[in-house]
Amino acid sequence: MQNVSQSRDVFYVSDGTAITCETIGHVVLGQFSLRANEKTFPFIESEDKLAELIKQISVSYEQSGVEPLVFFSIVIPEIREQLLTATAHFYDVLEGVVQQVKSDLKMEPAPKLQRSHSVAKDSDKYFDRIAAIEYTLAHDDGVSLRDIEQADIILLGVSRSGKTPTSLYMAMQFGLRVVNYPFIDDDLRALKLLPQFEIHRHKLFGLTIDAQRLTEIRENRLSGSDYASTQQCMTELASVEALFRREAIPYINTSSLSVEEISTRILERAGLKRRLF
């Protein structure tokens, strides 16, 4: 990232939430050595909003002297057509793939507004997702082990190893019910699994992390504490990893992984099916 050769205004535009546009545009731009000033315009479904957007694209072009990049997905034909009259480089993030599928399947696509993440489309599935989020919240950080038999997976690890964000992501993104349970001092000395976990062994999954990274994270929270000391972190991690190995609990090191990566790796290794929303 040293030789940033240029900077560009980037617009993510949709008549829906624009989340898909952002995702695609952001990943694509990650392949170019470019400083992007990103701005998102969701729900462009009226002439008024479109006019305001086109004005901003013009201003960007006039001020920077180069065409801004517009990653878009617009279903309404008139809005789409007018948008394309602005001075910019345009990228329809879905159209290329849609056209290929159309040609391969010899079927006509039927573009629909807000076709993704729609509540109406599948209400039961949507309720399941909300229920998964609530279940996971209610079982965060060992607060409760009630209804543990309903869990899809049980995450174990020391404090700050990434259990909570991972659990919530798995619930939100994949509709999974996740219990997460921290090892605290007493557990660490005793070093054995809770009896409640015995019959759910196949659902257990461990998180670990490099001692140095854990120290950094804990320092960020409680600077100068014993809790954050390298010694304490090393002791806790050694005990927990020994437990994972002894009990044959699969585990991964979260040190350099994002929440998305941790979640996906767990799903893969635990053989859990993703649900798509």
Place this chain on the structure above:
Amino acid sequence: MQNVSQSRDVFYVSDGTAITCETIGHVVLGQFSLRANEKTFPFIESEDKLAELIKQISVSYEQSGVEPLVFFSIVIPEIREQLLTATAHFYDVLEGVVQQVKSDLKMEPAPKLQRSHSVAKDSDKYFDRIAAIEYTLAHDDGVSLRDIEQADIILLGVSRSGKTPTSLYMAMQFGLRVVNYPFIDDDLRALKLLPQFEIHRHKLFGLTIDAQRLTEIRENRLSGSDYASTQQCMTELASVEALFRREAIPYINTSSLSVEEISTRILERAGLKRRLF
């Protein structure tokens, strides 16, 4: 969705998490009248995993008699090349857009493994995201109003109007710090804002919902209770909406909106900037 003309096996394949592939493929398929049997293959980065995947693609083709659809994004050239030898319809979900950007900007793309959601890429940003999730969790459902001045937004609404999932999504997806506060019986009778909210008025945002939908959701939780009765739901909603109007608090009806849509609409109306991870 009545005339489902055919069913197809669909593979989402990546040497990363495959989340982007899933998102794009799922949205694209939503435009076709097709029953999709979706399966995801993340982290296809070794010959072994590739061989297993290719076998499954073959089995699908042999059993169904039609080419399965493979939505993919593979950075490693050898893996990509071999994958494409399988009998299937292939869709490189990013390549079309990447090539267009390359041509417009006259820059060479530099594809990188795990280029999205990477921790290493921007560690501070990543910490901010985790901090937002933790802040939001600690301020869920009125449990605490501590450090309320750090909130990006404060969501208000009756029980089951969608506050918690929306708050967590906004934290996870956009890195926002969200407080959410429920109106309970006492508040409803008194019908005024907490004094603590006064100086944060500009951050307040209301959620409301149709009485019928609220009844349905509450029935799902506590069947036959007063809490779930249509009368109770109507009374609560009328009081709260009156409050929103009187206090000029912007609000939206969440009845037919997904978590993604609610979050995006709030961001838009509140003028909050999204952060991309």
